[in-house]
Amino acid sequence: MTIQEILQSSPKVIKQHIKTLANDYTKRTNHSPCLSCSGDVRMMLQYLNRIYMKSQFQLKLPMVIYKVKLGSGLTISNDIMTDELAIEFLKVKPSRIELFSVYPDNWKQLIGLETEEKDESEEEIKEEAKIESDDSELVKEIVKESSKKPCAGCKDKKISSKKSTPQKRTRRSSKSTKK
Numbered sequence: 309m310t311i312q313e314i315l316q317s318s319p320k321v322i323k324q325h326i327k328t329l330a331n332d333y334t335k336r337t338n339h340s341p342c343l344s345c346s347g348d349v350r351m352m353l354q355y356l357n358r359i360y361m362k363s364q365f366q367l368k369l370p371m372v373i374y375k376v377k378l379g380s381g382l383t384i385s386n387d388i389m390t391d392e393l394a395i396e397f398l399k400v401k402p403s404r405i406e407l408f409s410v411y412p413d414n415w416k417q418l419i420g421l422e423t424e425e426k427d428e429s430e431e432e433i434k435e436e437a438k439i440e441s442d443d444s445e446l447v448k449e450i451v452k453e454s455s456k457k458p459c460a461g462c463k464d465k466k467i468s469s470k471k472s473t474p475q476k477r478t479r480r481s482s483k484s485t486k487k
Contacts (some may be wrong), residue, residue: 312360315353319449322353326450329356342459349447358387365394366410374407376400395419 311332322329326343331380333352334340341348356468367374367386376382376397394411398404398419405411452466453481 311356315357315360319445323450329353334357339360342461344451345459345461346447346451349450353447354388357390363389363391363394364410364412365389365391365408367407368409369407374404391418 309323311329314322314329326349330341330343330352333356337355341352343349366389367384367449370386373383373385374397377392377400378382382393382396392410395415395418398415402416402419402421405415412418414422
């Protein structure tokens with residue numbers, strides 16, 4: 309099974325092949341991810357998705373981040389671009405197509421403006437969007453099932469966060485014991 313097939317699979321398959329993904333990530337970045345750290349797992353999955361899951365869409369401005377919907381926390385940029393995310397972004401306001409330098413010829417059909425044929429791609433898009441929304445749950449499950457203990461960096465983060473919390477101080481009585 310290739311890395312791209314693993315990344316396109318269900319969360320269960322991703323969990324089964326997490327060590328394969330981690331090995332590929334280590335070869336590419338010379339950084340070994342801690343599978344007990346949610347941040348490392350999330351960063352690894354985003355990096356591998358960006359490399360293996362090429363999108364048909366690309367924004368004109370490479371370093372810009374746009375909100376998909378006003379008031380929502382969902383954002384879009386070239387770093388996290390997927391076809392599904394771009395389609396959702398365009399469904400909110402189709403005139404946003406001007407923000408893209410690269411997009412497929414059938415983009416109107418993809419967002420539902422032209423309904424010549426409803427094919428399985430819409431169902432696939434909904435299913436993949438559901439998988440992406442389950443990404444944080446997947447990361448939590450991978451970290452939970454990891455047999456490794458947290459790395460030193462994680463332990464240091466926990467220790468420093470405990471130190472940064474203010475401790476209660478007790479007052480000593482101001483009475484003197486001298487007579």
